[in-house]
Amino acid sequence: MPNLANLADLAHVHLLVNHFPTIGTILGLGLLLMSLVRKSDHIKKVGFEVIFLIALLTLPVYVSGQAAAEALKGQPGVAAAAIVAHNDAALGSFIMMEITGFFAWLALWRMRRIGRPTNGLTYTVLVLSVLTVAAVARASNIGGDIRHPEIEGGQYSGLFGVGAPSAPFLSAAAIKDFVLQHPFVWPTCETLHFIGMSLMFGVLMIVNLRLVGFLRGMSFASVHRLLPFGLMGFGINFITGMFFFIAASEQYTQNVAFHYKMILLELAGINYLVLTVYDEAWSLPASADAPLSGKLLGASALVLSVGVMYFGRMLPFIGNAF
């Protein structure tokens, strides 16, 4: 299979997308605040959607950052300590971002079910996104210290001091050591990854076969109830997948199967968001056929999720992962 991108391309991708989490979370937070001032549920929904989409986009930001680090390795004028510090800060902020994105999704799901946003989830997402903005801004700032000669030395010493800040809250190197030094961790994560996949696909299969028209007799609203289980399966796979990626990133950054898997995963994530908030499907009675847009949505969700599984399973065969 021809390569999609080399390390330099991926480093470029990182530069193209790495400001989205900071700016996007600020935008989402701004929309949530505006929705409170204007008392508009519609703006609130848009705010949750923006935060969910930014959480989704943060995945390629993080994994392309790993490729950028590999591309920069050993080059002159690069502060190696700043790369490590940036990676650790990025990992922490990435986790914060995903937790915030999860609650934004939960708020959207609840909102779709009961017809209005709940205060508890709104304020949870609000507080989490403030913390996320702080975490991603700090990560970006340390990232800026890696190689920007125009601000190096002299009067500028970095917002968080020169080079590495004090002991990181979360260390990617420590996670890597944990996975590689304990022989049980990798197989355990693989097992959980397959169980999470089955759970996720079970939900996707029911919801989308219904939309396509194969499982008539269930209303869409009744299968909508299962969506959190799909996200639970995704959560298991996200965590275990990150263990693989952090422990052996060089197997994935240049693996074309991994690139395709990430692209399909992003599209599947957008698809899941549409499924969650989709009005035409929500009002679909048990025996009725979905409109064409619904059928296309369901069919694309099935193709995308099988595609994600295909490229995941093919990581060692098309690419070089074990």
Place this chain on the structure above:
Amino acid sequence: MLASLDQSAFSQWLLGSNSIWAYPTVLTLHTFGMMVLVGAALMIDLRLLGFGRAIPLGSMRRLFGVMWGAFWLNLVTGTMLFIADATKRATQPLFIVKLALVALGVVTIVMIKRSLFDGPAEPVVIDGPARRLAIISLLVWCAAVTSGRLLAYVG
């Protein structure tokens, strides 16, 4: 017998061929079948445990056909994978455990179908024994996936 399977032309092709259509594709189809079979089983179990109560039980009946399709796909691809590595697998205790767990999983699904889906139409009462059966089914399928996945790591 097992050794002759290992040495068979089929086994040589499946393992020795560099083609993406040999071992990688058979393994991927096996994974696909697992995901469909276990995914559908977990959904039925969750429904019996009270999640998605608004889904009419009868409308889930079609999933049994889906599960049988996935089961046969995996029986075929699983047999192919077994032939490729017959001596090792036949003497591997974990492999026997996996087969037993899959058989047990199928039994739980058949029992669920007999007790709740083959009787009169709605409303079906999901009583204590049905719920216990759902919990057992859920655990057995997770254990079956675990034992299958660990085959790649345990000697």
